[in-house]
Amino acid sequence: MSLAGEVMLVAGKDLRIEARARVTVSQVLPFGAIVLLLFAFALDPDRGRLAAVAPGLFWVAVLLAALLAIGRSFGIEQQNGARDGLRLSGIDGAAVFLGKTVAIGVQLLALEVVLGLGVAALYGVDVTSVPVLILAGLAATAGLAATGTLFGVLAAGLRTRETLLPLLLLPVITPVMLGATRAFESGLGGDASQAWPWIALLGLFAVLYLSVGVLAFGPLWEDT
Amino acid sequence: MSQRGRDQRGRDQGDQNTRLLNPLVAAGIGWATLVALVLVGLFGLWGAPPDKVQGDAQRLMYLHVPTAWLAYLAFFVTAVASALYLWPRTRARVWDRLAGVSAEVGVIFTALTLVLGSLWGRAVWGVWWAWDARLVTTAVLFFLYLGYLALRRVSGDPATGAKRNAIAALIAFIDVPIVHFSVNWWRTLHQQATVFNPALNPEIHGVMAATLWLGVLAFTLLYVFLVDRRYRLAALEDGLDDRELDRAIAARVGEVQTTGVS
Incomplete structure (x- = not known):
């Protein structure tokens, strides 16, 4: 089977599980929504302060929800020996990485x-x-x-994975947080032309970590 | 001597390699570190003149710059050691341990850099913290490697754990330039750097420059000394579990044999 076929197979599997269990829709999404409400409690909603910092708040909410979605993506592999089954299927580590990335990406979108x-x-x-x-x-x-x-599989199977994942992931994605927030500031009421360097940075970051994942996921997936 | 006894001795010999440096070299570095640190203290406090603008607060620089240098050096060593561990031809336990030990020293000195910088900032800028690009990057660096150390602490099978740690260290390392670049960009798009603007930063000369270089030398020695000591400790810790288990099994076997004979 081609790489693309394998990727789609893994992504399809994860998304089908989500379509049936509906954990993201029924738990992660409401969590993100209530975080949006929390920001309004924390800041003064009356004086336009929320609108001014909306891009940052949006991405913080997405980030917190993303942590749950990522944990969930590897949680489903822990049950019923699913991980061993996937490893025995002979699908390349790179394809598993890209497939799970696509599935998480679709849910995040x-x-x-x-x-x-x-x-x-x-x-x-x-x-x-x-x-x-x-x-x-x-x-x-x-x-x-x-x-x-990448960090999901690093932390998967470890006893303290729920607490370890945010500590590992959040510092690494500092550039994403900065770039996405600045780009959204430009797209929401700012000067749109200023967004392009940040979008380029986000693209570079994505390409870099997709490459690292394709290389590193295999060994992590086979061994741990 | 029993077969088991000979095995035991053989293994002990094989595991004797708990030192990174020759003990004499390590002791020499220890003394050199001490002398250099004392000299930095003397020159930093009395030898060098107070800064024209910043006064005595500037003296913190003689510690702040060397600690920052030490932290960068430590993280660089962690990355190199991790790469050497991942490369199949050079894969050895020593690189995994060295990576972890170096990161530990690096995290401590990153924290020290932040604290010293904060003290200096309070005295010179009037604030404990400023959202300067270098400060933010250093803080992110601190958390990056704190996460790495947390990952290391989660025990598991040593071989798979070491590979996982090495990959995590490299992921963190390649993130550093992007973080640096994005934070720099973020802070300079809105306002020009004032304090760290190269045009405004006066050159330093004479005793002040000498003291600074002495500080860098002293902390480099301190780094080697600390890594060597901590490496020894880590290697002995690793050996402890195996050896205690062997000893307990040996004792148990002996017990069974003596009771069995009688």
Whole structure:
């Protein structure tokens, strides 16, 4: 089977499990939504302060929800010997990495759409450039999903994985957080032309960690 | 001597390699470190003149710059050792241990760099913390390697654990330039750096420069000394489990034999 076929197979498996169990939809998504409410409690919602910092709040909410989604992605492999089954299937480590990255990425994109609409409705932001938002969202999601999958497998199977994953992942994705927030500031009421360097940075980050994942996931997946 | 006894001795001999440096060299480095640190203290406090603008607060630089240098050196060594561990031809336990030990020293000195910088900032800038690009990058660096150490602490099978740690160290290392670049960009797009602007930064000369270089030398020696000591400790810790188990089994076997004979 071709690499693309294997990738789709793994991604399809994860997404099918999600479609049936609906953990992301029924638990992670509401969690992200309530984080949006929490920000309104923490900051003063009346004086336009929320709209001014909406890009940052949006990405923090996405990030927190992403941690849950990534943990879930490797949680499903722990049950019923699923991990051993996947390893025995003869699918290449790189294909497993890309497949799980695609599955996490699709779920994150769905999260971002819903949370984005929530931010637009609750915080009262002006959209100045839709292409900037879409491109920055796609590039940031790719980087987030790639690093998340990489650290997900690093922490998988360890006793303290729930607490270890955020500590490992959050410092590494500092550039994603910065780039995505700055790009969204430009796309939401700012000068859209300033977003392109940040989108380039997000793209670079995504390509770099996708490459690292393709190389490193195999050994991590086989051994641990 | 019994077969088991001979095996035991053979293994002990094989595991004698708990030292990174020759003991004499290590002792020499220890004394040299001490002398250099005392000299840095003397020159830093009395030998060098107070700064024209910053006054005595500038003296913190003689510690702050060397600790930062030591931290970068330590993380660089961690990355190199991790790469050597991953490379099949050079794969050896020593690289895994060295990577972990060096990262530990690096994290401590990154924290020290942040604390010293913060003290200096309070005295000179009037604030404990400023969102300067270098400060933010150093803070992220601290957390990057804190995560790496947390991962190392989760025990498991040593061989797979070592490979996992090595990959994690390299992932962290390649992140450093991107973090540095993005943070730099973030802070300079909005406002020009004022304090660290090269044009405004006065050159330092004479005793002050000499003291600074002495500090860098002293902390480099200190790094080698600390890594050597910590490596020894880590190697002995690793050996402890195996040896205690062997000893307990040997004792148990002896017990069974003596009771069996009678």
